[in-house]
Amino acid sequence: MDIFLQQILNGLVLGSIYALIALGYTMVYGIMGLINFAHGEVVMFGAMVTITVVTSLMNAGVALPGPMLVLIGLLVAIPACMLLGYSIERVAYRPLRGAPKLAPLITAIGLSIVLQQVAILIWGRNYIPFPAILDHETIEIFGATITKLQLGIVALCLLLMIGLLVVVEKTKLGRAMRATSQNPAVASLMGVNVNTIISATFVMGSALGAIAGVMVATNYDQAHYYMGFMIGLKAFTAAVLGGIGNLGGAVAGGILLGIIESLGAGYIGDLTGGFLGSHYQDIFAFAVLIVVLIFRPSGLLGEKMADRA
Amino acid sequence: MSEVLLKIEGINKRFGGLHALSNVSLHINKGEIYGLIGPNGAGKTTMFNVLTGLYTPDEGSFTFDGNDLFRAPPHVVVNTGIARTFQNIRLFHEMTALENVMVGRHIRSKANALGAVLRNKATRDEEAEIEAKAWELLRYVGIEDVAYERAKNLSYGHQRRLEIARALATEPKLLALDEPAAGMNPSETESLKALMEKIRDGGVTVLLIEHDVKLMMGLCDRIAVLDYGKKIAEGVPEVVRKDPKVIEAYLGVAHE
Amino acid sequence: MDTNKKLAVFIASAIVLAVLPFVVGNTLGNSWVRTIDFALLYVMLALGLNIVVGFAGLLDLGFIAFYAVGAYTFALLGSPHFDIHLPFYISIPLGAGLAAMFGLLLGTPVLKLKGDYLAIVTLGFGEIVRIFMNNLNAPVNITNGPQGINLIDPIQIGGVSLGKAIEVFGFSLNPVHMYYYVFLFLTVVVVIMVYRLQHSRIGRAWVAMREDSIAAAAMGLNIRNIKLLAFALGALSGGVAGGLFATFQGFISPESFGLLESIMILAMVVLGGMGHIPGVILGAVVLTIAPEVLRDVIGPLQMHTFGKMIVDPENARMLLFGAAMVIMMLVRPEGMWPSKRRAAEFKDAKKG
Numbered sequence: 001m002d003i004f005l006q007q008i009l010n011g012l013v014l015g016s017i018y019a020l021i022a023l024g025y026t027m028v029y030g031i032m033g034l035i036n037f038a039h040g041e042v043v044m045f046g047a048m049v050t051i052t053v054v055t056s057l058m059n060a061g062v063a064l065p066g067p068m069l070v071l072i073g074l075l076v077a078i079p080a081c082m083l084l085g086y087s088i089e090r091v092a093y094r095p096l097r098g099a100p101k102l103a104p105l106i107t108a109i110g111l112s113i114v115l116q117q118v119a120i121l122i123w124g125r126n127y128i129p130f131p132a133i134l135d136h137e138t139i140e141i142f143g144a145t146i147t148k149l150q151l152g153i154v155a156l157c158l159l160l161m162i163g164l165l166v167v168v169e170k171t172k173l174g175r176a177m178r179a180t181s182q183n184p185a186v187a188s189l190m191g192v193n194v195n196t197i198i199s200a201t202f203v204m205g206s207a208l209g210a211i212a213g214v215m216v217a218t219n220y221d222q223a224h225y226y227m228g229f230m231i232g233l234k235a236f237t238a239a240v241l242g243g244i245g246n247l248g249g250a251v252a253g254g255i256l257l258g259i260i261e262s263l264g265a266g267y268i269g270d271l272t273g274g275f276l277g278s279h280y281q282d283i284f285a286f287a288v289l290i291v292v293l294i295f296r297p298s299g300l301l302g303e304k305m306a307d308r309a
Numbered sequence: 310m311s312e313v314l315l316k317i318e319g320i321n322k323r324f325g326g327l328h329a330l331s332n333v334s335l336h337i338n339k340g341e342i343y344g345l346i347g348p349n350g351a352g353k354t355t356m357f358n359v360l361t362g363l364y365t366p367d368e369g370s371f372t373f374d375g376n377d378l379f380r381a382p383p384h385v386v387v388n389t390g391i392a393r394t395f396q397n398i399r400l401f402h403e404m405t406a407l408e409n410v411m412v413g414r415h416i417r418s419k420a421n422a423l424g425a426v427l428r429n430k431a432t433r434d435e436e437a438e439i440e441a442k443a444w445e446l447l448r449y450v451g452i453e454d455v456a457y458e459r460a461k462n463l464s465y466g467h468q469r470r471l472e473i474a475r476a477l478a479t480e481p482k483l484l485a486l487d488e489p490a491a492g493m494n495p496s497e498t499e500s501l502k503a504l505m506e507k508i509r510d511g512g513v514t515v516l517l518i519e520h521d522v523k524l525m526m527g528l529c530d531r532i533a534v535l536d537y538g539k540k541i542a543e544g545v546p547e548v549v550r551k552d553p554k555v556i557e558a559y560l561g562v563a564h565e
Numbered sequence: 566m567d568t569n570k571k572l573a574v575f576i577a578s579a580i581v582l583a584v585l586p587f588v589v590g591n592t593l594g595n596s597w598v599r600t601i602d603f604a605l606l607y608v609m610l611a612l613g614l615n616i617v618v619g620f621a622g623l624l625d626l627g628f629i630a631f632y633a634v635g636a637y638t639f640a641l642l643g644s645p646h647f648d649i650h651l652p653f654y655i656s657i658p659l660g661a662g663l664a665a666m667f668g669l670l671l672g673t674p675v676l677k678l679k680g681d682y683l684a685i686v687t688l689g690f691g692e693i694v695r696i697f698m699n700n701l702n703a704p705v706n707i708t709n710g711p712q713g714i715n716l717i718d719p720i721q722i723g724g725v726s727l728g729k730a731i732e733v734f735g736f737s738l739n740p741v742h743m744y745y746y747v748f749l750f751l752t753v754v755v756v757i758m759v760y761r762l763q764h765s766r767i768g769r770a771w772v773a774m775r776e777d778s779i780a781a782a783a784m785g786l787n788i789r790n791i792k793l794l795a796f797a798l799g800a801l802s803g804g805v806a807g808g809l810f811a812t813f814q815g816f817i818s819p820e821s822f823g824l825l826e827s828i829m830i831l832a833m834v835v836l837g838g839m840g841h842i843p844g845v846i847l848g849a850v851v852l853t854i855a856p857e858v859l860r861d862v863i864g865p866l867q868m869h870t871f872g873k874m875i876v877d878p879e880n881a882r883m884l885l886f887g888a889a890m891v892i893m894m895l896v897r898p899e900g901m902w903p904s905k906r907r908a909a910e911f912k913d914a915k916k917g
Binding site: 361362363382383384387388392393395399400401402403404408411412413415416418420421422424425426428432435436439459461475476478479 | 757758761762765766767768769770772773776777779780781782783784785786787788794798906909910913
């Protein structure tokens with residue numbers, strides 16, 4: 001019981017990050033019916049670019065407080081990732097809109113690999129440490145610790161999710177997005193430029209992804225060219241868990257997955273009598289994914305689709 | 310004395326809030342051509358899908374040729390002797406006409422992977438037999454000239470016939486045709502009618518959904534009428550066509 | 566092609582294949598013969614995956630797991646690790662059988678999944694297998710974890726070990742040469758097997774299911790069994806290749822069985838020509854040989870043009886691989902050498 005609350009808090013932090021990334025997956029899937037395999041790499045780029053900017057500023061002797069430096073880094077990373085997301089859609093997905101689903105899957109995987117290799121070209125194969133400019137001052141809550149940074153992460157995620165919700169529900173753009181995800185043909189007849197909406201979806205998801213990337217990098221104090229893969233897969237699992245295409249589902253799924261993973265990693269030793277250790281942590285996400293897709297593919301909050309012959 | 314081949318009682322099928330089939334009971338006799346008509350949305354295709362195992366009914370009973378087929382999966386249904394065609398033609402478009410019919414022979418043959426790999430005599434003989442039977446069926450429906458054409462390149466009329474040939478390849482006792490005459494001109498409809506009579510005369514019972522009421526009245530031995538998921542009439546065409554409920558369903562209530 | 570021409574091509578190919586290792590070995594060196602051996606191994610793997618992806622139309626992104634099962638089975642039954650040394654004619658079939666069972670294990674829960682979802686779940690399974698291989702070294706050491714298993718027994722035929730060079734008629738036969746003939750023989754067996762499956766009742770059933778599984782079910786095809794058969798047969802081939810890999814390389818570790826390998830094999834099938842046996846063989850050969858050629862060329866080329874290494878060979882290789890996947894799908898999604906049927910399908914999809 002002593003680690004329970006700690007693991008819950010850890011899970012909350014992790015889950016918030018998953019949620020932010022999951023939103024990108026779910027928006028794209030809702031509108032295009034495909035899994036944007038390369039989304040994880042956008043997250044990775046967000047982290048890497050921010051670290052590069054921060055490090056450059058520090059090397060140039062810029063004497064601003066840590067959080068300010070990170071902010072500047074983000075101000076560079078977010079547009080960069082938005083551009084990246086936009087390009088991914090134009091290059092890999094738009095030309096293949098009518099093609100059998102296998103084709104965009106292959107291009108997405110290929111693009112994923114290309115982006116990872118480009119990252120190696122720019123930043124090398126080693127782990128890049130996040131500059132120690134943010135303080136990791138901890139706060140105690142009922143015996144469990146959480147850093148101010150982590151609280152900040154959760155708060156920011158919440159803010160961004162609410163912001164996205166406002167955009168989707170209350171703005172013209174959001175309305176157009178919802179219409180397109182339900183019926184692109186009719187939406188276009190109503191004057192919606194479907195191509196623009198799709199691009200906007202990718203761009204928004206990428207912006208959130210960039211921020212999520214920085215969160216991951218600050219939470220783990222490092223970034224790596226391959227970090228996008230695992231976290232992308234887990235975020236996708238979260239999106240499926242919550243109900244793919246459903247924004248609230250992505251959030252719920254993200255938080256839930258984070259908590260499941262944390263609790264699992266914390267207790268797996270006890271649960272299996274020491275046979276499996278915490279390095280099996282990654283398996284939880286996969287197990288959740290498999291179980292959800294097999295037993296309840298529509299996810300927790302998704303609609304059940306009737307199978308009509 | 311006509312023998313009952315298929316009997317359903319109290320079949321209900323719901324899709325969420327939609328009650329697609331409501332307590333439907335009917336029976337089909339061996340050797341007849343049985344028609345299912347009704348306005349659009351009445352539940353005819355849903356009934357078909359239930360009878361051929363593609364939909365699972367919520368309640369009721371379903372016996373066919375002495376077998377209980379309630380909630381049986383498609384391959385069991387076909388094995389027991391019901392084969393179907395589809396309203397919007399579901400051929401294997403990239404396969405040739407011949408190959409399509411050969412797939413229909415699948416459940417009446419048994420070569421497995423081992424046999425395929427070894428190509429032993431039994432397997433080779435069976436393959437030859439499958440192909441021969443397929444040719445026979447193509448000739449039976451009159452499209453043997455286009456045997457090597459890809460299904461998607463065939464004319465509409467040929468595609469309809471091919472679908473029938475493929476269904477017949479499963480050696481059904483009941484052939485269920487979902488709007489086979491849709492989109493056909495009068496002369497095509499006539500030859501289709503002749504084909505269905507030929508099939509019936511060959512010992513296969515035929516179940517038919519159609520909108521062409523004139524065709525149905527002239528072709529079917531017995532007809533059932535569905536409206537809003539309920540059976541509102543069943544019997545010989547002369548009686549059914551005069552049934553006030555049937556007239557009302559199609560034309561609305563007569564205003565005095 | 567008429568019969569005489571076919572016969573001529575057949576005999577010519579047979580002669581080329583028979584002398585290939587010696588020609589290559591003497592001109593380019595034995596490391597290239599080794600590459601050819603690996604190419605044959607990958608041909609077997611790709612043909613196995615082709616049953617699942619190409620014939621049955623089931624997207625599998627975790628195929629390497631079956632390779633791993635076959636490899637580890639052989640390694641555990643023929644190495645100092647447990648000090649068991651079963652002969653290859655037991656451990657390879659055993660590995661293949663175990664892999665086939667894993668294939669059924671994977672296939673059963675995913676029967677209802679399609680497309681992207683199926684891909685992701687199979688990816689998950691592949692990763693799970695790898696994670697287990699990587700961690701089953703405590704509390705009981707089964708797989709020896711990240712260090713893997715080495716000193717795996719070579720194949721012994723009639724008392725002669727293929728792991729050491731032997732003298733025959735004044736020729737020195739290097740292990741890479743001997744394994745070449747074993748692999749070539751087995752590859753030919755696999756090709757025949759896969760070809761016969763394709764042109765059989767089962768093959769037709771797979772195509773029907775792939776085209777329209779509802780219509781196929783309506784014709785009485787037992788979709789569940791047909792899918793499971795595809796998974797099992799694909800896994801079987803993977804398992805055989807895995808066992809051969811273990812004995813050939815003499816050393817295996819979880820590193821060789823990751824997602825990238827699954828992607829590589831999928832690329833061989835898709836870029837070669839999905840469902841088309843010659844295309845898949847071509848894809849496997851090209852994707853095995855090209856990176857090796859690249860590795861030899863890219864370093865010197867950069868030194869020559871730029872005077873220094875900008876992109877290390879591994880980096881360049883992967884970059885080009887990823888780019889190739891993207892470009893191929895944009896430009897020629899039906900693959901390098903598609904079947905006529907598939908090429909027509911894609912042409913229609915582009916038009917429609």
